Amino acid sequence: MQFESGIDFARKLDDIDPLARFQQEFSIPTRPDGSREIYLCGNSLGLQPKRARDYITQELDKWASLGVKGHFDCDFPWMPYHEFLSESSAALVGAQTDEVVVMNSLTVNLHLMMVTFYRPTRKRYKIVIEDHAFPSDHYAVESQLRHHGVDPQDGLLLLKPREGEELLRIEDIAALIEREGDSIALMLLPGVQYYTGQLLPMAELTQLARGKGICVGFDLAHAVGNIPLQLHDWNVDFACWCSYKYLNSGPGSVAGCFVHRRHAQDTQLPRFAGWWGHDKQTRFRMENRFQAIPTAEGWQLSNPPILSLAAIRASLDIFTEAGGMAPLRDKSEKLTAYLQFLLKAEVGEFISIITPEDPEQRGCQLSLCCDARHLSGRALFQRLEENGVTCDWREPNVIRVAPVPLYNRFEDVYRFVEILKTACNE
Missing domain, CATH: 3.90.1150.10 (Aspartate Aminotransferase, domain 1)
Incomplete structure (x- = not known):
């Protein structure tokens, strides 16, 4: 144009x-x-959807009039409320409905994913992130390395732009994967780099890394709701995102998580387990034998905050209406x-x-x-x-x-x- x-x-x-x-x-x-105002800060905090107030008020009214019964027989019951967000969330990230779940916060989800997908061995123990990663991601990765007894000085591989440049070059990432691939356990990169705004070629990087046996995860905080994604088809192992930026769901709102179906259906994968990740049919038998749900929901820990989910539902409905x-x-x-x-x-x-x-x-x-x-x-x-x-x-x-x-x-x-x-x- x-x-x-x-x-x-x-x-x-x-x-x-x-x-x-x-x-x-x-x-x-x-x-x-x-x-x-001229508001150009949706990459930090999205604006409030007007209908969010109505959606949240509905839940407050339900709490006032139904009490604990709000969990069950009513419009949008609380017990399965997170499920009402699965279809629209999956559409935004290019996933199957059973590969996504709305839960926790972004960094909590990254830790939960690394519990499962960062399984270091004597030979394969390194993690790749970008040099100017968002601090919370860097802290999370370093703490995971230390938790497994790996010195970050040895176990952390930082992708850096070339001298005098700001952006990462794909050929440099490919070269690192080729050179260090046999020692890399996990590559955790952003979909969109928060500082420069660079969109990384996730499909290409996933193919390169998986070709070397490397597990691939993405932080989609600045990508979800911003760019089209096809996580399932790209064969990404896992991804996490927050919902308060381009998804306009309010400060500190509940985050999202993707686990590829080939992993989600494996209920024997190691994980930090919680009640809400246990098989729905037997959850209320209150038995102490954990049986993971064979979907991304199997990584849930606790019942989610409904008022926050209502705000997310309000925003996702707008995305759906926009096409x-x-x-x-x-x-x-x-x-x-x-x-x-x-x-x-x-x-x-x-x-x-x-x-x-x-x-x-x-x-x-x-x-x-x-x-x-x-x-x-x-x-x-x-x-x-x-x-x-x-x-x-x-x-x-x-x-x-x-x-x-x-x-x-x-x-x-x-x-x-x-x-x-x-x-x-x-």
Whole structure:
């Protein structure tokens, strides 16, 4: 698409956008003067779906009127409530319904998966992650190594960009897999790297790693709800994600987990077991002989927080109504490309984009690096906030901007760049 400057062009794109109506489904923060913020921070916390309040209120009313009976004979009973999210969650990640479960938090799920899928031996004991992994992932991996008596200095393989570069090169990852493959037990990488916004070729990396006998897991915190996924067909072993970013389910909301069917049906796999992962037919016999459910549900520990699941259900219903990831991805590519076009045209002398230019190598996030000769990135970020823009800052020098296709419009992008240009020139 040939983009043009000027607000009239942005409004024209909004007029023909088939997803524009979904902005009305979300509560957009306002400034003290009552004007609406330009919210470009869905990569950190998605906006509240208006219907989430209604869905949560329904559960509060059920609790008030039914008490414990709310677990059983009523609309959306609590006992199987997580199952109401399985079909739509599976659709978002390209999985079979029995391969996904909504449970716990992201890092808890990563630990639970590593209990099962990181089984070090004397010869095969190393874990591969990226050098600038999200800190929680790095902490989790190091603690798993130490738990198994492996020194992280020996057992942790860090994928690093080349000198002077920001992005990982696939040929370098392939070279490490080829060189170290016989000693690697697990490769745990992001779907979308949180700092740079780089989308990794998950299918290709999975094939390379599994060809060397390496177990493959992905942290999809910045990928789920952002890009199309096909976890089952890619033959990924496991994946975990949070739901409060692009899935718009509220701060600290319950996370999700994928376990490929070939593993999920193996009830003898080692795991940390809990009551909610036990066979549903015999759970209430209260016997102390654990029998795992032969699906991803077999990794559950406890009954989930229903109010949080209600918020997730509200958001997933909107994804379903929008037609799933295909139309959202189509708009996302246009929206992000339009942002890139305006940034280069209006503030190219001040800002560089470290996210890949190729749409197939990124989601909706662009990571902007400030030219320190001209201005302080932190000061620029604060100026944006003062002028009604919500994005986010990541040390040492990156402003992350994420135009989300469900609730951001092309005019939002245009106005953001105008504010950014003014701030840069000041």
